[in-house]
Amino acid sequence: MTANILKLNCPDAVGLLARITGFIAESGGNLLDVGQYTDPVARWFFTRLAFTGGLAEADPGKFREGFQRLAGPLQAEWQLRPADRPVRTAVLVSREDHCLADLLWRWRSGELNIEIPAVISNHESCRPLAEREGLPFEEIDFSDKPAAFGQLEARLSELGAELVVLARFMQILPDSLCAAYAGRVINIHHSFLPAFVGANPYRRAFERGVKLIGATCHYATPELDEGPIIEQEVARVEHYHDPEDLVRLGRDCERLALARGVRFHVEDRVLVHGNRAIVFRD
Numbered sequence: 001m002t003a004n005i006l007k008l009n010c011p012d013a014v015g016l017l018a019r020i021t022g023f024i025a026e027s028g029g030n031l032l033d034v035g036q037y038t039d040p041v042a043r044w045f046f047t048r049l050a051f052t053g054g055l056a057e058a059d060p061g062k063f064r065e066g067f068q069r070l071a072g073p074l075q076a077e078w079q080l081r082p083a084d085r086p087v088r089t090a091v092l093v094s095r096e097d098h099c100l101a102d103l104l105w106r107w108r109s110g111e112l113n114i115e116i117p118a119v120i121s122n123h124e125s126c127r128p129l130a131e132r133e134g135l136p137f138e139e140i141d142f143s144d145k146p147a148a149f150g151q152l153e154a155r156l157s158e159l160g161a162e163l164v165v166l167a168r169f170m171q172i173l174p175d176s177l178c179a180a181y182a183g184r185v186i187n188i189h190h191s192f193l194p195a196f197v198g199a200n201p202y203r204r205a206f207e208r209g210v211k212l213i214g215a216t217c218h219y220a221t222p223e224l225d226e227g228p229i230i231e232q233e234v235a236r237v238e239h240y241h242d243p244e245d246l247v248r249l250g251r252d253c254e255r256l257a258l259a260r261g262v263r264f265h266v267e268d269r270v271l272v273h274g275n276r277a278i279v280f281r282d
Helices: 016-026 060-074 098-108 127-132 145-159 175-180 201-208 243-266
Strands: 003-011 030-039 044-052 077-082 087-093 119-121 137-139 163-166 185-190 212-219 229-236 270-273 276-279
Touching (some): 003 016, 003 270, 016 044, 016 060, 044 270, 060 077, 087 145, 087 243, 201 243, 212 243
Parallel strands (some): 087 163, 163 185
Antiparallel strands (some): 185 212
């Protein structure tokens, strides 16, 4: 029996969770997992529910129609999706392959419930890695960036991408692409920002004597590296670590933070409100 995932957010009110779970029960659904959170500052309600059976399985369209009659007056944003349906995910990469390699291993092992129609890059470096996994690898020439991003956006549309993962794709996305895929582009970067921007952040962090290193996984928005944060990972830096050690530690953080962020997204564990991401971790 396939589980469905319902996630919803709306202005807070008395009895919201009871009304939602009551609707699922009355439609014959059996709850498996319920997560809820109310932001006391914004006075906003968030919930994620996993359930099986009932009308949502027998007639999803009729379930959605009935649930909208409940959700509409609540001014709710909501989404219902079968938990076992893979999310169609385009992976973008440049020269560095550590995040791509980790994602492909987790995908191949079944840890990430995604379908990868293509790996797209502005360099040839990662072609062998993608093709070894039997995945199409497509290179786009970025010497003319406006034309390249136009080609990229058209290709993502042709591929039917539901999610775009920037696995160390070293190009700044234009506003139009961020808008077209709002809440559906996941990026990863080192967490030295904004202190150490630009080239060689690990060298400059070493020279400054930092004691913690990390990575941030977030949704891409027109405001560079300021989108809602999904996941972060940190590691301690010791006095005997040289710049190469910092790069190694940083790559580990990037791999783990990105993998968790992608998994939280494809399992519908993330609800975005403004510039915050509420994550129902497992």
